[in-house]
Amino acid sequence: MKRYLSVLVALLLTATMVAPTAMAEGDVVITLLHGKVEIAPALQAYADAYSAKTPGVTVKIESVGGGNESWSTVLAAKAAQKDVPTMFNIDGYGDYLYWKDYIAPIEGATWAEDTDYELTVDGQVYGFPVAIEGYGLGYNAELLAKAGIDPATLTTFSALQAAFEKLDGMKEELGIESVSDFGASVAGGMTGKTGNQLFSVYFGAGRDIGDKSLVEKFNAGEVDKDRLTNFANYVKLLADHSEYAYMTTGNYDDELNRFVSRKCVFINEGNWIDPSLKAKNIDFEYGYISTPIDDTMAYTGLYAFAPAWYAISSTATPEEQQAAKDFLNSLVYTPEGQDYMVNQAGMIAAFKNVKLSPAGGLSKYLYEAIQASNTYPFLFGYMPAGTGKTILCNVFELFAQDTSGDALTNFVNDIAAVSTDIATR
Amino acid sequence: MKRNLLWDFAFSLPCFLAFLLVILCPFFLGAWYSFTDWNGINYTVNFVGWANYRNIFSSPQFLFSLYQTLLYALLDVVFIHVVAFGLALLVTSRVRLRNVYRAGFFLPNLIGGIVLGFIWQFMYKDFFTAIGKLLDIPGMKTSLISSASTVVLGMSLATTWQYAGYIMLIFVAAIQGVPQEVLESAAVDGAGAFTRVRKILIPMMRNAFTISLFLVITTSFKQFEKNLTLTNGGPATRFLGKVVQGGSLVPLTIYNESVSANNLSKGQAMSVVFFLVLVLFSLMQVVVSKRKEVEQ
Numbered sequence: 001m002k003r004y005l006s007v008l009v010a011l012l013l014t015a016t017m018v019a020p021t022a023m024a025e026g027d028v029v030i031t032l033l034h035g036k037v038e039i040a041p042a043l044q045a046y047a048d049a050y051s052a053k054t055p056g057v058t059v060k061i062e063s064v065g066g067g068n069e070s071w072s073t074v075l076a077a078k079a080a081q082k083d084v085p086t087m088f089n090i091d092g093y094g095d096y097l098y099w100k101d102y103i104a105p106i107e108g109a110t111w112a113e114d115t116d117y118e119l120t121v122d123g124q125v126y127g128f129p130v131a132i133e134g135y136g137l138g139y140n141a142e143l144l145a146k147a148g149i150d151p152a153t154l155t156t157f158s159a160l161q162a163a164f165e166k167l168d169g170m171k172e173e174l175g176i177e178s179v180s181d182f183g184a185s186v187a188g189g190m191t192g193k194t195g196n197q198l199f200s201v202y203f204g205a206g207r208d209i210g211d212k213s214l215v216e217k218f219n220a221g222e223v224d225k226d227r228l229t230n231f232a233n234y235v236k237l238l239a240d241h242s243e244y245a246y247m248t249t250g251n252y253d254d255e256l257n258r259f260v261s262r263k264c265v266f267i268n269e270g271n272w273i274d275p276s277l278k279a280k281n282i283d284f285e286y287g288y289i290s291t292p293i294d295d296t297m298a299y300t301g302l303y304a305f306a307p308a309w310y311a312i313s314s315t316a317t318p319e320e321q322q323a324a325k326d327f328l329n330s331l332v333y334t335p336e337g338q339d340y341m342v343n344q345a346g347m348i349a350a351f352k353n354v355k356l357s358p359a360g361g362l363s364k365y366l367y368e369a370i371q372a373s374n375t376y377p378f379l380f381g382y383m384p385a386g387t388g389k390t391i392l393c394n395v396f397e398l399f400a401q402d403t404s405g406d407a408l409t410n411f412v413n414d415i416a417a418v419s420t421d422i423a424t425r
Numbered sequence: 426m427k428r429n430l431l432w433d434f435a436f437s438l439p440c441f442l443a444f445l446l447v448i449l450c451p452f453f454l455g456a457w458y459s460f461t462d463w464n465g466i467n468y469t470v471n472f473v474g475w476a477n478y479r480n481i482f483s484s485p486q487f488l489f490s491l492y493q494t495l496l497y498a499l500l501d502v503v504f505i506h507v508v509a510f511g512l513a514l515l516v517t518s519r520v521r522l523r524n525v526y527r528a529g530f531f532l533p534n535l536i537g538g539i540v541l542g543f544i545w546q547f548m549y550k551d552f553f554t555a556i557g558k559l560l561d562i563p564g565m566k567t568s569l570i571s572s573a574s575t576v577v578l579g580m581s582l583a584t585t586w587q588y589a590g591y592i593m594l595i596f597v598a599a600i601q602g603v604p605q606e607v608l609e610s611a612a613v614d615g616a617g618a619f620t621r622v623r624k625i626l627i628p629m630m631r632n633a634f635t636i637s638l639f640l641v642i643t644t645s646f647k648q649f650e651k652n653l654t655l656t657n658g659g660p661a662t663r664f665l666g667k668v669v670q671g672g673s674l675v676p677l678t679i680y681n682e683s684v685s686a687n688n689l690s691k692g693q694a695m696s697v698v699f700f701l702v703l704v705l706f707s708l709m710q711v712v713v714s715k716r717k718e719v720e721q
Contacts, residue, residue: 072684073684076465076466079466080466098464098465098466098467098687099466100467101466101467101468102466185571185659185660186656186657186658186659186660186661186670186672187546187550187570187571187655187656187657187658187659187660187672188546188550188657188659189657191657245554245567245568248568248571248660249549249550249568249570249571250550384686384687385685385686385687386681386685386686386687387686389685390658390670390681390685390686391668391686393661394658394659394661394668394669394670395661395668396661397659397660397661398661398662398663398668401660401661414667414668417667417668418668425688
């Protein structure tokens with residue numbers, strides 16, 4: 001008897017290793033997995049309030065990591081366990097392609113009428129824009145005024161080049177180390193800054209907000225060599241006026257510190273740096289200009305994009321999917337939802353019906369540009385996953401290491417080669 | 426009590442299942458996926474034959490990573506053994522405070538790889554360059570890890586700093602296992618310190634070298650987290666006409682391919698090739714070292 005009992009115990013022990021966990025019963029429980037930890041407390045509070053107010057529905061929030069790698073890793077693990085959250089965030093069209101087996105179309109999404117930033121594929125809405133972020137060439141207004149340069153005049157490449165040279169000649173007077181602040185170090189983690197963000201200037205400068213033609217061509221192996229050469233000259237201008245050690249080894253923190261401590265005049269960043277600059281006690285006025293890559297037009301627009309979309313899982317039951325749609329609707333069309341997005345989470349809402357404006361910093365410039373429809377598309381998310389952060393970033397770093405001689409031609413050819421590789425992969 | 430097949434089976438089942446699920450299944454599944462186009466999550470998996478293998482052997486990034494990894498392993502083996510052996514001799518000598526040294530040298534090994542990578546990135550980026558500029562030392566004004574030709578050296582020095590203390594402990598145990606009479610009689614016969622180390626100590630602790638070589642080689646080949654935080658794959662360089670990551674060892678390249686670029690099957694093919702390289706090196710090393718061991 002005892003013998004068989006032991007065998008039974010051994011088998012039971014084994015069974016616990018493979019037994020599935022039981023599911024909770026009751027309410028329709030929907031889960032939202034997202035990777036934007038800085039808004040996690042505000043989102044959690046909103047979800048709790050929403051759950052309390054809505055009978056029969058409980059919204060659970062799962063916040064993952066800081067970088068965008070981590071949420072996708074968690075999601076992949078959940079997909080392997082067949083436990084995909086009802087809603088999850090994706091960072092771009094490349095992510096959509098990767099996850100599309102798990103993404104359901106969002107039918108009857110009225111909010112899609114109120115935004116330019118939803119994710120649409122073949123006429124179907126697949127993603128809810130979490131927020132709008134923006135990008136441009138940030139400047140220290142105080143130093144520009146001291147040098148007698150009006151940022152409003154820096155709308156062409158020649159004007160920018162002249163301003164850079166003037167500032168370069170006034171280094172001692174202004175107390176700066178370098179004019180620009182171009183960080184290209186892969187070790188410093190600047191891969192997304194160059195391969196994704198800066199490279200989006202090539203796709204978007206001067207283009208209409210809905211114009212995706214350049215990125216689509218890039219993915220198909222085709223580049224506009226003339227435009228790319230102009231872009232390369234723009235990058236060269238930034239690189240040649242940056243401090244070499246910072247440019248080749250610095251990290252994000254160094255970048256912000258250099259800007260805040262007035263070691264440089266310009267910074268290649270977006271409005272997401274606002275909270276960090278505030279935390280570093282920035283004590284001067286700063287603003288945004290566009291990225292003038294050539295002299296063919298006056299570049300005044302800022303780049304605007306949805307850094308992430310919420311997608312609804314195709315593995316969720318119809319009830320869960322409906323509850324998720326209702327939750328997304330509530331964000332856009334209830335005062336509480338709008339208050340959460342703008343005031344609590346500090347985001348720029350992607351919806352025209354939301355009239356609350358963000359407070360201060362670069363976000364204010366961006367909000368004004370969006371209201372005036374003076375925006376360019378920011379399209380790195382439409383490249384295949386990993387292109388910017390594991391491939392293009394190296395091309396930028398190599399160019400930053402040495403911009404002399406054939407480097408500019410090589411840079412253009414290297415980018416063209418990446419485009420060809422992507423198309424034939 | 427009589428041996429009973431049922432009993433044997435029942436009690437080995439938990440261990441066997443764990444091994445099966447965690448080691449064997451993933452290994453063979455992974456090998457299978459390297460012949461498919463699976464991206465890691467999609468439902469449809471198509472068999473593509475040797476396409477992934479052809480692809481990686483024409484990939485400048487993979488070949489350069491393999492080259493850098495071999496170089497890195499070689500540097501690690503040399504640096505770690507020289508330093509660890511030197512430290513082991515020091516802490517087994519009659520020097521004062523030798524136990525304090527022993528603990529001190531071992532301490533870096535307690536720092537996790539991720540933290541260590543960040544620390545050393547700061548050391549190379551800001552600390553050494555500041556000293557280099559202050560004292561006007563030509564080679565020290567730029568960061569070791571900012572050039573593709575020196576980045577492996579930078580990684581290897583950081584690893585030596587961390588790992589030499591651990592290998593030192595193995596050597597210390599081996600040195601203490603060498604019979605004192607042999608060393609003393611050699612000393613009486615007029616053998617100097619250097620001769621005693623070379624002719625007696627080293628041959629008599631060959632089995633320690635077998636272990637240490639195995640450990641250093643496998644850790645070097647499998648280096649991932651320190652690589653990620655120290656260099657993140659950078660700096661960029663040109664290889665076979667293409668721009669590649671100069672500071673990306675094979676595991677990081679596999680990770681970038683499988684996870685960042687979502688080409689899981691291609692990453693798997695790299696893993697399989699890398700596994701074979703590792704097996705080859707481990708076998709070669711163990712066979713060669715075993716042959717040289719001295720029975721005591």
